[in-house]
Amino acid sequence: MYGGKMEYEIVYSKIKNIYIQIKEEKIIVKSPPKVSKKEINKILKNKEDWIRKTLEKSNNKEEKEKLYTNEEFKNKVQNIVNELIKKTGLIPNKVRIRDIKYAWGTCSEKKNITISYKLINYTEPAIRYVILHELCHIKYMNHSKEFWNLVEKYMPNYKYIKKEFK
Numbered sequence: 444m445y446g447g448k449m450e451y452e453i454v455y456s457k458i459k460n461i462y463i464q465i466k467e468e469k470i471i472v473k474s475p476p477k478v479s480k481k482e483i484n485k486i487l488k489n490k491e492d493w494i495r496k497t498l499e500k501s502n503n504k505e506e507k508e509k510l511y512t513n514e515e516f517k518n519k520v521q522n523i524v525n526e527l528i529k530k531t532g533l534i535p536n537k538v539r540i541r542d543i544k545y546a547w548g549t550c551s552e553k554k555n556i557t558i559s560y561k562l563i564n565y566t567e568p569a570i571r572y573v574i575l576h577e578l579c580h581i582k583y584m585n586h587s588k589e590f591w592n593l594v595e596k597y598m599p600n601y602k603y604i605k606k607e608f609k
């Protein structure tokens with residue numbers, strides 16, 4: 444979930460060309476056997492605009508009941524951010540809430556964190572998890588073991604909370 448990086452699933456099958464499918468908000472890459480991940484990444488990068496647009500469309504279909512008002516949500520995010528900055532010592536450059544559909548949150552290399560407005564439908568622990576996740580990307584711009592250890596340090600039950608996003 445960093446830098447708006449796309450997560451996808453590769454399905455290898457005996458076909459001639461690679462093609463990309465968006466299904467229930469997931470990116471599925473169908474590929475002939477023996478195509479390297481590097482190559483697939485390149486193709487995804489070229490198709491990024493199209494993928495994001497398609498993801499947004501597939502996302503717009505489901506309008507859930509909102510848990511909070513816009514104001515409540517904004518305050519909640521701000522409070523959690525402040526609290527977690529104090530706890531972790533990880534300081535973002537900027538934190539914004541935007542209507543991004545392709546991720547719950549992103550963290551850029553400039554330490555700008557964007558929190559998805561989609562989270563307005565989620566519980567406080569879930570919002571807290573996403574904010575913590577993106578804060579930890581300030582230290583580790585990847586999903587390495589060290590990254591997850593850091594998340595776990597401040598949220599020992601994060602694996603359980605993550606399930607809300609499945």
Ligand SMILES: [Zn+2]
Nearest residue numbers: 444445576586
């Ligand atoms: Zn991430």
